[in-house]
Structures are given as C-alpha cells and as structure tokens.
Amino acid sequence: MKTSFRTIALVFGREFRAYFATPLAAVFLLVFLALSAGLAFFAGGFFERGQADLGPFFAWHPWLFLILMPAIGMRLWADERRSGVIELLMTLPVRAHEVVIGKFLAGWAFTAVALVLTMSFWLVTLYLGSPDNGIVVASYIGSFLMAGAFLAISACISAMTKNQVIAFILAAIVSFLLVMSGTNLVLAALRGWAPAFVVDLVQSLSFITNFDRLTRGVLEAPAVILFLSTIVLALWINVQVVDAKKAA
Amino acid sequence: MQLVQASGLVKTFSRLRAVDGVSLEVSRGEVVGFLGPNGAGKSTTMKMLTGFLEPDAGTASIAGHDVFADPIAARRHLGYLPEGAPAYGDMTVADFLAFVGRMRGLSNAVLGERLAEMVERVNLAAVWNRPIDALSKGFKRRVGIAQALIHDPEVLILDEPTDGLDPNQKHDMRELISAIAPGKAIVISTHILEEVEAICSRVVIIAEGKVVADATPAALLDAAAVDGQRPTLETVFRSITGSKAA
Ligand SMILES: Nc1ncnc2c1ncn2[C@@H]1O[C@H](COP(=O)(O)OP(=O)(O)O)[C@@H](O)[C@H]1O
Ligand SMILES: [Mg+2]
Numbered sequence: 001m002k003t004s005f006r007t008i009a010l011v012f013g014r015e016f017r018a019y020f021a022t023p024l025a026a027v028f029l030l031v032f033l034a035l036s037a038g039l040a041f042f043a044g045g046f047f048e049r050g051q052a053d054l055g056p057f058f059a060w061h062p063w064l065f066l067i068l069m070p071a072i073g074m075r076l077w078a079d080e081r082r083s084g085v086i087e088l089l090m091t092l093p094v095r096a097h098e099v100v101i102g103k104f105l106a107g108w109a110f111t112a113v114a115l116v117l118t119m120s121f122w123l124v125t126l127y128l129g130s131p132d133n134g135i136v137v138a139s140y141i142g143s144f145l146m147a148g149a150f151l152a153i154s155a156c157i158s159a160m161t162k163n164q165v166i167a168f169i170l171a172a173i174v175s176f177l178l179v180m181s182g183t184n185l186v187l188a189a190l191r192g193w194a195p196a197f198v199v200d201l202v203q204s205l206s207f208i209t210n211f212d213r214l215t216r217g218v219l220e221a222p223a224v225i226l227f228l229s230t231i232v233l234a235l236w237i238n239v240q241v242v243d244a245k246k247a248a
Numbered sequence: 249m250q251l252v253q254a255s256g257l258v259k260t261f262s263r264l265r266a267v268d269g270v271s272l273e274v275s276r277g278e279v280v281g282f283l284g285p286n287g288a289g290k291s292t293t294m295k296m297l298t299g300f301l302e303p304d305a306g307t308a309s310i311a312g313h314d315v316f317a318d319p320i321a322a323r324r325h326l327g328y329l330p331e332g333a334p335a336y337g338d339m340t341v342a343d344f345l346a347f348v349g350r351m352r353g354l355s356n357a358v359l360g361e362r363l364a365e366m367v368e369r370v371n372l373a374a375v376w377n378r379p380i381d382a383l384s385k386g387f388k389r390r391v392g393i394a395q396a397l398i399h400d401p402e403v404l405i406l407d408e409p410t411d412g413l414d415p416n417q418k419h420d421m422r423e424l425i426s427a428i429a430p431g432k433a434i435v436i437s438t439h440i441l442e443e444v445e446a447i448c449s450r451v452v453i454i455a456e457g458k459v460v461a462d463a464t465p466a467a468l469l470d471a472a473a474v475d476g477q478r479p480t481l482e483t484v485f486r487s488i489t490g491s492k493a494a
Contacts, residue, residue, distance in 0.1 A: 006350075006353075007351060010347065010350050010351055011351075014336070014339075014347055018336070018338055018339075021338035021339075022338070083334050083337070084330055084331070084332055084334030085334045085335065085336060087295070087300050087328075087330040087334060088328070088330055088334055088335070088348075088395070090300055091298045091299060091300050091323055091326065091328045091330075092323060092348070092351045092352060093319075093320045093321075093323040093324045093351075093352060093353065094320075094351060095320070246300065246301055246302045
C-alpha cells in the first residue's frame with residue numbers, strides 16, 4: 001500500500017489546528033479535567049483512601065472516554081460530508097487511508113493534550129506521598145491506548161453520516177457496549193445460557209477488564225494488542241466506508 | 249489526445265436515473281458550457297468526471313489517465329470547483345489555499361509563487377487573512393476558484409462558478425476564466441445563458457440525464473434559425489429542454 005507521509009502530516013496538521021479554531025477545545029479540556037478530578041476526588045474516594053495513588057482517577061476513564069471520544073471523533077468525517085468539503089478533499093491526489101490516518105492521529109494527539117493536562121494530579125500525589133510511578137506510567141499508556149480505540153470507532157462511525165449528532169450517539173452506544181461487556185451485569189446475563197467460550201470471548205474483549213489490567217501496572221501484551229487491533233480494524237473499516245460512499 | 253474524455257456515463261440513485269449515458273470530449277483550448285435545467289444531471293456528471301462518484305457504467309479520463317484505474321495521476325491534472333464552493337470555514341484564505349497547494353504536492357517555493365499569483369489574479373488581497381466563514385458569497389466562490397487553480401492544472405471542472413454572484417462579480421469571473429483558458433480544457437456548468445455566449449467555445453446541453461445538444465453556440469443558433477433569423481440562446485435552450493427550463 002503506497003503511502004505519502006507528507007499527506008498524513010498535512011491532514012494531521014490541519015485537523016489538529018481545527019480543534020483549537022473554536023473555544024470548544026478549551027471547553028472540552030476543562031470539562032475533561034473537571035470531570036476526571038471531580039469523579040476521582042468525590043466519587044472515587046481519593047482522599048478517604050489515604051493513599052497517594054491515582055487508581056480512583058484512572059478507574060473512571062472508560063466511562064469518561066465513552067462520551068468524550070465520540071465528542072472528539074464525531075466531526076472528523078460527518079462535518080466534511082455536511083459542508084461538501086469531502087468532495088474537494090477526495091478529489092485531491094491523495095489516498096483515502098492517508099486522510100483517515102491523518103484525521104485519527106489529530107484526534108488522538110488532542111486526547112494526548114487532555115491526558116498531559118491531568119498529569120497535574122500526578123504531581124499532587126507526588127507531593128502527598130510516594131505513588132508507584134511505574135503503575136502511573138502504565139496507566140497513562142493504557143488510558144491513551146483505550147482512548148485511541150474509542151476514537152477510531154468514533155471516527156469510523158462519523159464517516160457513515162453527515163450528521164454529527166447521529167455520529168456521536170451511535171459511537172457512544174458502541175463504546176458503551178464495549179465497556180459494559182466486561183461488567184458482571186452482562187457476564188451474569190450471558191452465563192445463564194451462552195457457552196463458556198462465548199462468555200470468555202466477551203470478557204476478553206471488554207475494554208474495562210483490559211484497561212484494569214493495565215492500571216495494575218503491568219503492560220500486558222493481550223490488553224495492548226486488543227486496543228491496538230481495535231484501532232487498526234476501525235480505521236480499516238473507516239477507509240472502506242469512505243471508498244464505498246463513492247458508489248452511493 | 250482529449251484532455252477530458254468520458255463515454256457512456258450512467259448513474260442511478262435508488263430509482264432515479266440521474267445521468268443516462270453521457271459522453272463528452274474536451275480538448276486543449278476549449279471552454280465547454282455544460283447547460284441544463286436544475287436536476288438535469290450536471291453536478292452528478294461532474295462528480296463522475298472528477299472521480300468523486302463512481303459511475304454505474306461508462307468511463308472517464310483526465311489527461312489520458314482513467315479517473316478510477318489511476319485516480320492519483322488523473323487528479324494531478326485536475327482542478328475542481330464542487331457545487332457550492334465548499335471550503336474549510338475555520339481556516340483563513342491564505343491557510344486554506346496553502347493547505348490545498350501542499351496537498352497537491354507543491355514545494356514551498358512554487359507554492360509561494362502560486363499564492364502570490366492567486367492574490368493577484370483572483371483578487372483576494374482584501375480577505376487574505378480572514379477566516380473563510382466570515383466571507384461574502386462572492387469571495388467564497390473566488391476562494392473556490394483559486395483552490396482549483398493553485399497547481400495550474402490542464403483541466404478545470406467548475407460547477408456553477410458564478411452562482412450567487414452579483415453582475416460585477418460575474419463579469420470578473422468570466423474575465424478570469426477567459427484569461428486562463430488558453431492551454432487548458434475547461435468545463436463550466438451553469439444555467440445562465442449569457443455566460444455561455446460570453447466565454448464558451450462549445451455548448452453541451454443535457455436534460456434528464458441525456459446529452460441533447462453538443463455544438464458551438466453559433467452552430468446551435470444557426471440550426472434553430474428561421475428565415476435566416478437567429479433565435480436567442482434562451483429560446484433554443486427552452487425548446488430543447490422543455491418549457492420548465494431557464
Ligand atoms: N446523492 C443523491 N442521492 C439521490 N439523488 C440524487 C443525489 N444526487 C443527485 N440526485 C438527483 O439526481 C438528479 C440530478 O442532480 P444533479 O446532478 O445535482 O443536477 P444538476 O446539477 O443538473 O442540477 C436530481 O434529480 C437530483 O435530485
Ligand atoms: Mg448542480
């Protein structure tokens with residue numbers, strides 16, 4: 001597959017800047033910071049635990065991301081289709097996968113900015129005590145990978161419609177299912193009737209279960225592979241959707 | 249070699265056959281006016297010519313490159329103004345044109361020259377550093393033209409370049425198109441007839457997805473002449489495409 005990294009970089013640059021073209025980026029970053037801090041401190045018992053660790057902070061990330069990543073990804077393609085810019089973009093001498101990758105990386109980099117801002121909490125725990133920095137680093141990597149998986153799914157769904165709101169809702173639903181698939185609620189419901197290997201499969205695909213493993217400080221290969229392969233698969237489908245829309 | 253070559257293009261949307269076997273050839277130096285009533289299939293045909301939309305049947309090539317078998321090569325020779333002149337509203341004119349130029353592979357040195365030429369030719373100096381969202385319709389349309397011209401392509405496909413412009417702006421746009429025409433193959437869709445007489449060397453009229461006339465404006469008028477009296481182009485257009493037109 002021929003690939004122009006220059007094209008990817010150009011699309012990346014445009015899209016990344018586009019996030020900051022409106023005050024929405026600042027609002028988003030503030031909401032993310034406030035929510036992740038608020039949930040960790042008040043709902044997560046950050047203080048009561050009397051421990052300097054970021055576990056309660058990371059524990060909320062699957063739930064935060066299942067709303068926030070669709071919000072970051074929804075405009076990537078739906079807006080191009082609504083405004084008609086897609087017609088201009090896809091008649092430039094570029095390949096669909098270059099644009100898909102450039103857009104995804106822009107959203108992912110924006111997510112990285114949000115995560116880097118939360119590192120202020122890390123500084124607080126460093127001040128309060130001595131957190132296990134290995135665990136914190138592994139958790140951040142896990143969080144970033146999981147966010148990427150949610151984002152790739154959101155970008156892919158965004159390519160299917162010209163309506164950002166629909167893109168957001170559909171992506172949030174799919175993300176919700178991926179998070180829920182690891183909860184006891186779902187697993188218990190399955191255990192009643194599904195064969196054991198199905199239960200195991202559903203559990204092994206769960207974003208929560210896999211993310212939990214990473215936040216315990218071990219960069220386990222299966223969890224990393226799950227998130228990375230979700231990204232690759234979703235982006236591959238994204239390319240197919242962009243190509244297929246030519247015929248519609 | 250014909251710079252634009254299309255044969256037997258067909259496109260059906262659910263049950264509606266929007267384009268029904270359109271063939272078109274345009275050689276260097278020609279400015280073809282692509283005419284037809286609203287909904288005749290002009291934009292759909294152009295989307296297939298540019299490779300944005302895949303035809304159900306037929307082929308299209310730009311500068312000898314098939315737009316589907318060899319899309320990258322075909323698109324290098326093509327400048328395209330889609331219907332409604334879409335652009336990234338959050339970017340300034342300068343940033344947007346630079347982005348398109350770079351996506352088209354222009355080096356920084358060449359890009360600088362081309363941008364300077366666009367400011368001059370398309371008359372964009374007044375809005376150069378303004379966000380596109382804040383521009384008037386006339387300026388947006390000009391940005392769309394500049395975007396299509398940034399790499400000095402051999403083939404230009406312009407979907408209603410003067411739509412929504414005031415008479416002065418229309419005049420400027422026609423002057424611009426005439427000025428760049430030599431050495432290029434240009435297809436302009438419009439339903440404004442004086443446009444055609446002003447700048448087109450050939451007229452292709454389509455109605456309900458089919459080509460119903462393909463001639464020079466003069467030949468078209470001569471053919472419809474009664475007692476040596478040429479009718480207006482509007483009369484010809486109306487009689488060819490049915491009374492709902494123009
Ligand atoms: N994406 C689409 N889906 C369904 N119908 C379409 C689509 N695009 C165009 N059409 C229909 O095809 C016909 C031709 O449209 P178009 O090519 O835009 O005409 P024109 O540009 O000549 O006004 C119209 O009846 C239009 O409603
Ligand atoms: Mg049209």
